[in-house]
Amino acid sequence: MSDLTPAAAPNDGTPVDEPPMEAVVDLLGMLAYGELVAFDRMAADARLAPDLRRRAVLSEMAAREITNYRRLAGRLAELGADPEAAMAPYVRAVSDYHEQTEPNDWLEGLTKAYVGDAIADDFTREVALVLASPDRDLILDVLHDSEHADFAADELRAAIAIDPKVANRLSMWARRLVGEAISQSLRVAGERPSLAALLAGRGTDFQALLKRLTTAHTARMGAVGLNN
Amino acid sequence: MSDLTPAAAPNDGTPVDEPPMEAVVDLLGMLAYGELVAFDRMAADARLAPDLRRRAVLSEMAAREITNYRRLAGRLAELGADPEAAMAPYVRAVSDYHEQTEPNDWLEGLTKAYVGDAIADDFTREVALVLASPDRDLILDVLHDSEHADFAADELRAAIAIDPKVANRLSMWARRLVGEAISQSLRVAGERPSLAALLAGRGTDFQALLKRLTTAHTARMGAVGLNN
Numbered sequence: 542m543s544d545l546t547p548a549a550a551p552n553d554g555t556p557v558d559e560p561p562m563e564a565v566v567d568l569l570g571m572l573a574y575g576e577l578v579a580f581d582r583m584a585a586d587a588r589l590a591p592d593l594r595r596r597a598v599l600s601e602m603a604a605r606e607i608t609n610y611r612r613l614a615g616r617l618a619e620l621g622a623d624p625e626a627a628m629a630p631y632v633r634a635v636s637d638y639h640e641q642t643e644p645n646d647w648l649e650g651l652t653k654a655y656v657g658d659a660i661a662d663d664f665t666r667e668v669a670l671v672l673a674s675p676d677r678d679l680i681l682d683v684l685h686d687s688e689h690a691d692f693a694a695d696e697l698r699a700a701i702a703i704d705p706k707v708a709n710r711l712s713m714w715a716r717r718l719v720g721e722a723i724s725q726s727l728r729v730a731g732e733r734p735s736l737a738a739l740l741a742g743r744g745t746d747f748q749a750l751l752k753r754l755t756t757a758h759t760a761r762m763g764a765v766g767l768n769n
Numbered sequence: 770m771s772d773l774t775p776a777a778a779p780n781d782g783t784p785v786d787e788p789p790m791e792a793v794v795d796l797l798g799m800l801a802y803g804e805l806v807a808f809d810r811m812a813a814d815a816r817l818a819p820d821l822r823r824r825a826v827l828s829e830m831a832a833r834e835i836t837n838y839r840r841l842a843g844r845l846a847e848l849g850a851d852p853e854a855a856m857a858p859y860v861r862a863v864s865d866y867h868e869q870t871e872p873n874d875w876l877e878g879l880t881k882a883y884v885g886d887a888i889a890d891d892f893t894r895e896v897a898l899v900l901a902s903p904d905r906d907l908i909l910d911v912l913h914d915s916e917h918a919d920f921a922a923d924e925l926r927a928a929i930a931i932d933p934k935v936a937n938r939l940s941m942w943a944r945r946l947v948g949e950a951i952s953q954s955l956r957v958a959g960e961r962p963s964l965a966a967l968l969a970g971r972g973t974d975f976q977a978l979l980k981r982l983t984t985a986h987t988a989r990m991g992a993v994g995l996n997n
Binding site for chain 2 (some may be wrong): 574577580581584585587588592593594596597600601603604607608610611614624625628629632
């Protein structure tokens with residue numbers, strides 16, 4: 542599909558339109574593992590916080606990812622899938638991404654959360670629209686609320702206001718994050734053809750999808766004073 | 770006091786029996802920081818888990834500590850105290866404790882949680898009894914539920930059943946944990962006399978308190994096949 546109208550993604554539950562179970566389990570497994578890792582990374586980044594107030598804010602946000610994990614794992618179990626088995630195929634790509642993009646300080650950690658979570662959310666939102674309910678609703682529901690992004694954006698803007706040179710360093714860092722994310726995404730797409738087929742089978746225009754993701758990313762970078 | 774009867778700790782709100790505000794803020798600050806750190810350490814220990822299922826269980830338990838943190842910080846704010854300022858005096862002792870007792874593997878992490886959380890809970894329960902409501906109720910409410918202890922105990926017993934030599938190594942490790950905890954507790958008691966005064970002022974029999982803590986600890990060690 543080349544637009545986001547829900548009509549392109551039926552949710553009336555007619556069997557002919559239901560995406561294949563294997564692809565749904567693949568997708569939920571990927572998202573569940575993403576939440577588990579997001580929790581872990583955010584908890585670790587909280588340790589980089591310059592004070593206890595900021596550390597508490599990030600810790601609370603991390604905890605919310607676990608609530609989402611629980612819901613996704615619950616849905617997998619409901620579908621008769623083993624959450625652990627459904628997550629396993631994504632462990633290597635996600636671990637590699639994070640090993641390649643270990644933040645060196647509080648601002649790099651925030652940039653990573655600000656840039657990475659938003660791209661992941663945008664992509665997830667697009668994929669959710671090709672699913673039927675209740676999976677579509679569940680997935681739209683576990684997307685990050687804007688609180689984390691707003692917090693990160695405020696911190697980044699404040700840091701850049703104090704020292705404009707920070708913007709260059711963080712812009713380069715963000716480009717590295719995006720590059721690494723793309724490279725790991727392509728690897729997953731190659732290894733899990735059911736996910737790519739899920740999108741392709743629904744008539745997804747990949748070029749238009751990529752353009753939407755890129756446009757939104759560029760706008761977000763500009764909003765905090767970073768350049769793409 | 771030499772027993773745990775609630776009569777020794779009035780909760781009828783009469784001013785003459787209310788513990789001094791400074792001591793209550795000190796205590797809530799200590800507990801709040803303890804929760805923030807417990808979250809952090811448990812989240813880090815989850816990374817040592819041998820599989821995704823265990824990692825998820827520990828991550829979910831970590832997230833619960835943050836809910837408790839939120840409640841304690843909320844109460845501090847209600848009392849007109851700044852949560853950050855109330856937590857600050859405990860940062861060094863708690864950090865030093867954890868730096869001195871960094872687990873090397875999954876079982877050491879579980880032993881630390883099993884041994885350390887329980888002693889902290891026992892101590893906290895005793896202190897709560899000298900407070901008035903609502904602080905007393907709040908503190909009793911944020912104590913760890915037994916789920917984490919049960920999970921850790923099951924894992925430890927299973928590991929010792931497979932390889933009995935593990936028991937010696939973990940027993941020594943537990944002794945080191947207790948020694949380091951005592952040394953940091955004495956430091957805090959010396960630096961925060963209001964806490965010690967809170968207990969002393971209520972007629973706490975320190976020797977009896979220490980005996981109760983030790984007896985419970987020894988029983989817990991034995992329950993999973995460790996020796997004290």
